[in-house]
Amino acid sequence: MERTTERESHYKNLELQSVKEILENINREDQTVPLAVAKALPQIEALATITTERMKHGGRLFYIGAGTSGRLGVVDASECPPTFGVPFDMVVGLIAGGDGAIRKAVEFAEDNTELAWHNLLEYNVTEKDVVVGIAASGTTPYVIGGLKAANNHNMVTGCIVCNSGSPVAAVAQYPVEVVTGPEFLTGSTRMKAGTAQKLVLNMLSTSVMIQLGKVKGNKMVDMQLSNDKLIDRGTHMVMDETGLAEAEAATLLKKYGSVRAAVDNYKN
CATH class of the missing domain: 3.40.50.10490 (Glucose-6-phosphate isomerase like protein; domain 1)
Incomplete structure (x- = not known):
């Protein structure tokens, strides 16, 4: 060839x-x-x-x-x-x-x-x-x-x-x-x-x-929160989905460990 x-x-x-x-x-x-x-x-x-x-x-x-x-x-x-x-x-x-x-x-x-x-x-x-x-x-x-x-x-x-x-x-x-x-x-x-x-x-x-369902909309909702930048990104994703203020969104994200889990538990 x-x-x-x-x-x-x-x-x-x-x-x-x-x-x-x-x-x-x-x-x-x-x-x-x-x-x-x-x-x-x-x-x-x-x-x-x-x-x-x-x-x-x-x-x-x-x-x-x-x-x-x-x-x-x-x-x-x-x-x-x-x-x-x-x-x-x-x-x-x-x-x-x-x-x-x-x-x-x-x-x-x-x-x-x-x-x-x-x-x-x-x-x-x-x-x-x-x-x-x-x-x-x-x-x-x-x-x-x-x-x-x-x-x-x-x-x-x-x-x-x-x-x-x-x-x-x-x-x-x-x-x-x-x-x-x-x-x-x-x-x-x-x-x-x-x-x-x-x-x-x-x-x-x-x-x-x-x-495989690992993305919602255009967001990485299952990403690992392995540094401050990603935690901040995740917090703003939660804010966008729930309408929560930043502090409340950050608390919810920390509690559930992922954007998907935080949003799902908030809505349920």
């Missing part, structure tokens, strides 16, 4: 460009990413729909990836509990080489075709669960091996890749292909490809959580 993410950059002699030129050119390339994501919306919809269906029946969502792709999965998974109030193991990000690879690359971990399945087994995965492989190149052995094993165990599989016709997409039941083209810095898929993957992950997890 031809990997467009590895094609030569459209920009030459980067070291001769001024800072202004570098920033303008990176920004010019970045503006193409949402347009590429838009072309994949039907694929994202299909993956989000089946993921919601499985999670409504007790399934979980697992991301598997290596390097930048793995880190993006870990970030999205780790933000679901504080944002939507779900258990920490409802959305799980796994990275080749383990959690240490989040900060420091682990050599050749991504080349192990059996490692992802071993990582998944640590979470006692079942056929209710969904496994989404994230790989900009679409060729990462860690991801391919994990998706193949998940398929063999009757799990739903999806992927987020940035090349068309890739081995990862061929294995995934619900592939999402966002073709972002050559990077500003040749082959540096942490740039446009990484941005595209982040956008798709935002869309996937947010749409699924909305469908």
